[in-house]
Amino acid sequence: MVDGYNIINDWKDLKEESLYSLESARIKLLDIMANYQSYKGTKVIVVFDAHYVKNSMEKHEMYNGIHVIYTKEFESADNYIERFVAENANSKNIIRVATSDYLEQTVVLGLGGARISARELEREIKNTNKNMDKDYISKEKHKRNLLEDQLDSKVFSSLERLRRKKS
Numbered sequence: 569m570v571d572g573y574n575i576i577n578d579w580k581d582l583k584e585e586s587l588y589s590l591e592s593a594r595i596k597l598l599d600i601m602a603n604y605q606s607y608k609g610t611k612v613i614v615v616f617d618a619h620y621v622k623n624s625m626e627k628h629e630m631y632n633g634i635h636v637i638y639t640k641e642f643e644s645a646d647n648y649i650e651r652f653v654a655e656n657a658n659s660k661n662i663i664r665v666a667t668s669d670y671l672e673q674t675v676v677l678g679l680g681g682a683r684i685s686a687r688e689l690e691r692e693i694k695n696t697n698k699n700m701d702k703d704y705i706s707k708e709k710h711k712r713n714l715l716e717d718q719l720d721s722k723v724f725s726s727l728e729r730l731r732r733k734k735s
Contacts, residue, residue: 569652570601570689571645571667572616578668578686602632604693611661613637613652615645646672653681 576582576593586593605612618624618638626640639648657680664682666689673683
């Protein structure tokens with residue numbers, strides 16, 4: 569679980585983006601987390617506060633495979649995350665919460681979850697991105713798209729005989 573605004577306000581690039589457009593910063597965070605989720609094969613839930621939005625109802629959306637939650641009026645992301653961890657801590661999965669809010673980290677640990685700070689998550693994502701790049705480059709080096717691999721062996725043999733005659 570990711571405390572969305574906590575991460576946005578902690579990561580330099582996202583914080584700077586949020587000064588111009590909070591929506592743009594949210595989308596960038598969601599794109600980052602979608603890539604992370606896809607590569608790591610772990611489920612990511614991002615929670616955004618909407619507790620100051622008058623008459624807001626809890627809202628769930630999917631964004632590129634990421635579960636996005638906007639809290640209801642008068643409910644902070646911290647409250648939602650705590651409730652979620654308390655209700656799901658006995659499941660087979662470890663619930664890891666990304667926030668730099670020390671009190672929230674302490675509560676999550678007490679409820680049976682795990683914690684990761686915003687800086688630790690940012691470092692982990694940078695390492696993940698490096699690994700993705702290495703994996704992609706490695707696959708591309710070893711992946712050759714040869715005509716002979718696409719042709720029937722008889723057709724390839726016939727073409728090869730023609731090539732040799734012309735040489």
